[in-house]
Amino acid sequence: MTTTSAHAATRVDNPFVGAGVYVNPEWAAHAAAEPGGSAISNQPTFVWLDRIAAISGVNGGMGLRAHLDAAVKQAAGKPYVFQVVIYDLPGRDCAALASNGELGPTDLPRYKSEFIDPIAAILADPAYASLRIVTTVELDSLPNLTTNAGGTATSTANCETMKANGNYVNGVGYALAKLGAIPNVYNYVDAGHHGWLGWDSNMQPAIDVIKQAATASGSTLANVQGFVVNTANYGALHEPNFTVSDTVNGTSVRQSKWVDWNQYVDEASFAKAWRTKAIASGFNSNIGMIIDTSRNGWGGANRPTGPGPKTTVDAYVDGSRIDRRFQTGNWCNQSGAGLGERPKAAPEDGIAAYVWVKPPGESDGASSAVANDEGKGFDAMCDPTYTGNARNNNNMSGALPNAPLAGHWFSAQFQELLKNAYPTLGGGTADTTAPTAPTGLAATTTSSSVALSWTASTDNVGVSGYDVYRGGTLIGSTNNTSFTDTGLSASTAYSYTVKAKDAAGNVSASSAALSVTTSAGGTTDTTAPTAPTNLAATTTSSSASLSWTASTDNVGVTGYNVYRGGTLVGSTTTTSYTDSGLSASTAYSYTVKAKDAAGNLSAASAAVTATTQAGTGTGAGCTASYKVSSDWGNGFNADVTVTAGSSAIKTWKVTWTFAGNQQVTNLWNGVSSQSGQSVTVANQAYNGQVAAGATTSFGFGGSYTGSNAVPTLTCTATS
DSSP states (O other), X not given: OXXXXXXXXXXXXXXXXXXXXXXXXXXXXXXXXXXXXXXTTTSOOOEEEOSGXXXXXXXXXXXXXXXXXXXXXXXXXXXXXXXXEEOOOTTOXXXXXXXXXXXXXXXXXXXIIIIIHHHHHHHTXXXXXXXXXXXXXXXTHHHHHHHSSSSOTTOXXXXXXXXXXXXXXXXHHHHHHHHHTSTTEEEEEEOOOHHHHOSHHHHHHHHHHHHHHHTSTTOOGGGOOEEEESTTOOOOSOOTTOOTTOEEXXXXXGXXXXXXXXXXXXXXXXHHHHHHHHHHTTSOTTOEEEEEXXXXXXXXXXSOSSOOOTTSHHHHHHHHOSOOSSOTTOOSSBTTOOOOSOOEEEEETTEEEEEOOSOTXXXXXOSSOOOOSSOOOOOGXXXXXXXXXXXXXTOOOOBOSSOOSTTSXXXXXXXXXXHTOSSOOTTSOOOOOOOOOOEEEEEEEOSSXXXXXXXXXXXXXXXXXXXXXXXXXXXXXXXXXXXEEOSXXXXXXXXXXXXXEETTOOBOOOOOOEEEEOOOTTOOOOOOOOOOEEEEEEEOSSOEEEEEEOOOOSSOEEEEEEEETTEEEEEESSSEEEEOSOOTTOEEEEEEEEEETTOOBOOOOOOEEEEOOOOEEEETTEEEEEEEEEEOSSEEEEEEEXXXXXXXXXXXXXXXXXXXXXXXXXXXXXXXXXETTEEEEEOOTTSSOBOTTOEEEEEEEEEOSSOOOXXXXXXXXXX
16 A cells, blocks of 8 residues: 655646756756756756666666655755656667667566566655656657557558557556556656647547557556657747648648648647547546657747748748758757757646756767667667658758767757757847737627637747736736636626737737726526538548538637537537547447537537448458558558458458549558559568468558548458
């Protein structure tokens, strides 16, 4: 049984609010020893437990207990957060060799008994019960099962192994169960970053596999307090000069080479969307998102000061984006990167904290192979001369030269981060230009609220948010150009102004004041929106994509609830929604209801029945299942899994007929031929023999116009 002291930390929704945060004295000493490093050496960073030896301390360094003792001393009886990375899964980081670990793919028993159990025992010590202990659990692992396993172009053999043996899922589940049983521990599971999981085909499947892990090995969803994004990565917190909804000469920025059909262009919007989808998938409604901002500042002379030219969509995006990497898949010691926002609690709506998970100055991986006893390999993405792979669309790596092993101090990188810090550090060329004042301040009212909106300000670097004042008193902040002030008195006059601010702390002049009077009591908005109309659906074998005509409302529609068979499955602010994780060849009934800011809910739309397509074909001796892994509107990747029947097979062949004009453009792990709409794929010499009940797979890329329906497959085999 876990015991706690009389001064045990009170459980809270957001552990960062109202609390100090542990400053790692070992990292602080490294930072302070660097020229200019004292400017940030007092910042809190995570302690990394990336091997068994780190629990007790490596090479005379501090172990977990020593760090916790130091945290208790720093806290001095006040609420205090201790941050720690749990990172030593079997077969760790199956897609990036630089951060491979000491445990092999089948070493789950060692992971449990030698790594997680000792950590849990230390964290549960009553001596540390007053701390709020925030964990980041197993970076990159579960997202890798979504994008780098399953026979896609980005799959690796190591990730295929870890998906097949289940040790990522079971290991994370075990860690969550053991750590979640400690009352003052808050678990945050890694959720990748927008440049990895921002596509519809990746985000929901990644949430699903995390949910699977969070309910494995005796764990429950209650053991997950939130998610962390951008860990040890470089994705911009906000892109101030363009949005994913921008167009250039009628072409969406999503079609640009940089955005590449992604739904998000920065980490804040990705994190908020992830949170919404995770809650809709069953995670607790009070989960929080934390963002690693340690290296995503992208300041310096190359930081754009405004939107790019609207000549072509690529020119516009490349001229607008502050993220100066060659491609969002680049992750190793990036040249030109800078320190980002300093750690901060509750910095914006939907975000629990900005944090520095990756301590600035610690390498992502060695630039060339280095012999070591830490289990860390060499990944070409850390070589500045490397020209890329499928995971970064074959772009240059953008890595700094002469880097040491992952986790080792890299002075050149630290100096690069200082030089390019944004917000800037003291002694640099600081941004002293304030944004323009907001204009066009307008409002709609109820008897108890005022909904404000205004025209966006501009800034020489970028607007980071707005402060809203009622009668000269600051009442709230937002990153949007709207804000609702609630809890007001009926039939009462109020005056509002808004000021813009930038990341350097410059604040604009006030907008022109707006005086409004709330409605009389009893005249609150009780009118529900009209019911959505024209509900329609398209399906794959595992999803239903819904669309409908917008509802109207006397004040304004704020969103829509989507129901499957009468059960709420999600919410959206747009007129479309995709329900994933469905069974093939199954009929589902959907309805949609509109809602407004006052909480009024419309009548349900007319129901639509969506029948998922057949995704599995059967034949003599084998079956084959077909899954579209990514689709960008005029092209797609698909994975096919071949499963042997009750007897072993020596060869196999899969055939199907496309319903549209799809064309196979490239194929791996098979030999293909296509005549019109008919496709045949046979095994290669190395993957024809499949044991009874076992599987093999192939994948392909294709092009199409119009629709991209999943075909029905036929699999035949010889035994």
